[in-house]
Amino acid sequence: MPLYQHTIGTQHYVFKDLKDVMAKATPARSGDDLAGVSADDAEQRVAAQMTLADLPLTTFLNDCVIPYESDEVTRLIIDGHDRDAFQSISHLTVGDFRNWLLSDQANTAALSKMAAGITPEMAAATSKIMRIQDLVTVSKKCSVVTQFRNTIGLPGRLATRLQPNHPTDDPTGIAASIVDGLLYGAGDAVIGVNPASDNVARVTQIVNMLDDIIHEYQIPTQSCVLTHVTSTLMAIEAGARVDLVFQSIAGTEAANRSFGINCQLLTEAREAALSLKRGTVGQHVMYFETGQGSALSAQANQGVDQQTCEARAYAVARQFKPLLVNTVVGFIGPEYLFNGKQIIRAGLEDHFCGKLMGLPMGCDICYTNHAEADQDDMDVLLTLLANAGCHFIMGVPGADDIMLNYQSTSFHDALYARRLLGLKPAPEFEAWLASVGIASSQGPFQLTNQLPTHFAQALRRLT
């Protein structure tokens, strides 16, 4: 086993193993303290970062944070590694990989070419020695484009998931929030409902309702009901018109087991969705959600720090060619990310690691009421992610999710980011917004705040 050590002056630092040096190099966060894996003090943290910086990238192919024999995610990472894509960076250390990523040599084409050669641990290790401006700079250069009924991830675009949740899944209540979102220009990433019930009949009903709406208004977008993959499979069997299959995933086999999933089940689910052939411009049919701390909360982190676990979840996601990957960064609570500062950094780390590995990353910029965070913190993360080229954010009415009881980004927040940086929705969706009169057809993206004829007719049905 290689020795992980570093000397600063007269102080000699030795780390037990790869996962120990990775954990101790991680910028401070409550979840790693809770797991008992974080650095003892600030200097030891930097010593660990210096140790990491000197490691050749090939280290991560020869030494695993969780053993190959006992974890299917590790096997996925090692067996699925693309040596050709890795070739051009195989001689670099972690520290020089950071230098290379920041250099002009690392342009969009070069980054796309080597994405499949980057393992989660390489991405995580590099992010641990990067500042926020580094994470933004490199993410911005990455390009990942995915398609189902529209095109997500093009430069100069920022998409939104319309999240019209309702505490009792009331169809009229859900429809009311959908109208609000569409008329605010939201919904190009997906119209995605978190159901209050995992009842398969209820899930099927919501899936079909969303499809009816997309069909009636000819909206170039896709729908999703975010329920367990086994429920979605049952709904498909029951005839539900499923666009995207959703699942929460994590970075260890044990954590995924606690979610009731494994790679085989995800393979079956993807094949079931593909068999429906519902995409029009592409067939990316999976929607994954992740978040730092999920492995630890299932007591399945196996001594690995939460940010490395999170990056490993992206290896699972990458296997299934998703349309969308969403890091739900602040949802898990203050025991994992204590305050605004920790949430902001984690969101940018996740976005960076995912993009570097070639994933269509979005972020649920969010916090719970028991975290030391507020709207100002979300504004900071939103502004940074929008600059970093984040694919999509959530659109929740007034930023208040009345079903899941947390705060995310609002339709107004998306308008702010689009106006500030000149960003537009997905092109197909942008054209639809203009054609029905929701947004102006010329110049920067701007709402008309008019009620289009078709929607006015719908509202008249209410009286």
Place this chain on the structure above:
Amino acid sequence: MSNAADTPSLVASNPWSTLKQFTPARIALGLAGSSLPTAPQLEFQLAHARARDAVYHELDTNTLTTTLRRDERLSGWPCVVLHSAAADRLTYLKRPDQGRTLHTASRDALLRLKKNTARTQFDVAFVIVDGLSARAVETQALPVLKNSLERLTHAGFTVAPITIITHGRVAIADEVGELLGAKLVVVMIGERPGLSTPHSMGMYITWDPKRGLTDESRNCISNIHADGLSHSQAEEKLYYLISQAHRRRLSGIDLKDETDIRVIDALAPNKNFLVSESSHDSASAPPEH
């Protein structure tokens, strides 16, 4: 939501505000430029302030036990107040492991209680836990509990003494259930407070509770509050899951909540105002009738 602070000439209202009557969601808030007008902005800040206060509210165990003991339908039902290993709210927030474990003195108290009861095993144990909103269980737990106890005992289930736990998390009930010798444990717990719903309760059902179980072993009924799932709906679902868990001797992802299946025809046309009647014959829809 009142827009009293906003002058009409400076703020654009949305021409779909009539939809507000159909959802508690913050829709049709209007626009100041592309941004949120002042009135809804401050409404939001007020709601956040209230939710923050709810997180730090301490469970009033005295009132809870007094109400339980005075209730004529429950009079004499044994109940005991216990504490997790987390000493205060801040520790509770940072250390979920402590919130999942009983304090040593509480464990001893529970073992003494168990020793003094005639039964060695129970079909069901109820555990009331403050979680992230003590007010939620203060207002929602007892109405559901009373109806549930009545139905369960009538159906012949044996029910353990009721435990009330402060600074607790869901999994603390695994330890309680194990120590009590319960075949199944029901946790009633305050959910993380939302802006519009600072007092929402959730219930978790776990078959064969023992320390170390994770979420895939549980079923959840969430959003029990005034504007969400009613007490009677929650009790209905709870009884279904308890009886199914007993019948099949399991809980978790293999046990789906199918209580609504009798009333939902999944493939029937969805009636909502956004979809006109004719569109149900659309090409992508499966055949009906």
